[in-house]
Amino acid sequence: MKRATAVWASAGAIALSSFSNSAFADVTPSPAPTSQADSFKVLMEQFKRDREEFNVALRERFQKMRLINQTFDTAIRKARQDSKLAMQVALKPEQKSAINSALKSVIAAAIISREEAIEALGEAPIPPTEPTKASKGMHAEKNGAEKKRR
DSSP: OOOHHHHHHHHHHHHHHHHHHHHSSSSSSSOOOOOHHHHHHHHHHHHHHHHHHHHHHHHHHHHHHHHHHHHHHHHHHHHHHHHHHHHHHHSSSSHHHHHHHHHHHHHHHHHHHHHHHHHOOOOOOOOOOOOOOOOOOOOOOOOSTOOOOO
């Protein structure tokens, strides 16, 4: 009898202690639940910002390349025009040869300066990679694939 009373008393104490623990609130706030969809949205927003920065950098590079090429084209056109005018005045073959070699050296210098300007631009910007949604896992085949055929 004493043994049964002790068992009931200990069972009652355990039951009361388990109820009393749940009555107190947890003082540490629980972190907000983040789902894969929320993290994908954050990654997608970051991708959109990175893509916009990439597009701006690409446009700036394109404008600089256009300016470099226009400068190169202007230098070549002027050198050819000057060469053409000098050829009209030149009478001796030595003079014509000197004019042609001067034209070639001006064109070579323009090519070198264009290449140096392009190298000074640096590498082209790298496009950002779009985030991918995590797969939901491998599911069993759908639409009655597990059904037996009659």
